[in-house]
Amino acid sequence: METSDHVPCLVTIDTNIPKSVVFIFENYLMEHEHFLEIVQHGWSLPTGQYDKVKIISAKFKNLRRVMKAWQAQLSSLKANISNVKLILTLLNLIEEFRDLTLAEWNFKKVLEEKLLFLFKQQRIYWKQRCTINWTKQGDAGTKFFHDNATIKHRKNLITSLQDPEGLFHSDH
Template sequence: MFHVPCLVTISTNIPKSGTFRFENYLMEHEHFMDIVQHGWALPTIHSDKAKIISGKFKNLRRVIKAWQANISSLKVNINNVKLILSFMNMLEEFRDLSLPEWNFRALLEEQLIQLSKQQRIYWKQRGTIKWVTKGDAGTKFFHANATIKHRKNVITFIEDQDGDLHSSHNEKAEILWNLFKDRLGQSIFQSMTLDLDSLLQASNQLGSSNR
């Protein structure tokens, strides 16, 4: 009788739906409100008020998710706009731009400002997410943020009245002390006279009582 090892592998092909994450920069897109109105106006099969609202939010999530997957990436759009602007500027070095070309370049510059604003919102949201998930952990991300905040709160150099820069702690402290001392001024003590005879006078009524 022989014993043969048997290896059994079990797997599943059940598809997993991707997690929907709303991007804040989408609210700056020119077609965002149209997409929201379209998704909210889609009909639902429910009659209960709470289920109707829940169904509308599901429709809205599905529509925004599909629209978000089809729009171009911010990085690609910014690079394309910068490339065309550089071509327009290069063309201007050889000849004067026509009026339509001037208007086209102005529109490109406005589009680049709008795209840069969306990109700033995108990275701000990413930074917030990373800080929430990794901020309290002893990670390189936490230490990097702490170092940046510390550098912002540190005065690296102080310039004195002669224009010289000082970086040591004692020199900076002395400059600040002299600066505030000169601004607040100094009090000079002269004299103080205290006439105890005029303040303390004998009284015969302290030990008497009225009956």
């Protein structure tokens, strides 16, 4: 019997092609005070194109580049909230020992308004994340779907009824 001329071969393919970071627009950024200025700046950058379609495409690319740079230099929403909470806690601690000066009191009110604004942005952020998650995992038979269905079922479940005398009835 002849021996086989087949030889196992291990092939490893490696590339150094960098993966591009995908740009995800965060909806809460529209609430930022400088949002319109950033968008106008990104849109008004020169494109060097003459074809209408290429001009629009170049403008969107410029806008994406400007928005990515702006997002990178903005501080984290979570860090901002924790910093404002920390300063408010310190002001409340000071207030326990003495009355706040007018400037401190005004600063505290400004911080409370800022905290409410940051919470609004955080709510918008998580609403977008929830929508993305639901779109990705949606009605598939995933744990995510079953957890959401269970929560909805519990919320809609009537465990007892109260009669006009104020008594609760839980059986049929």
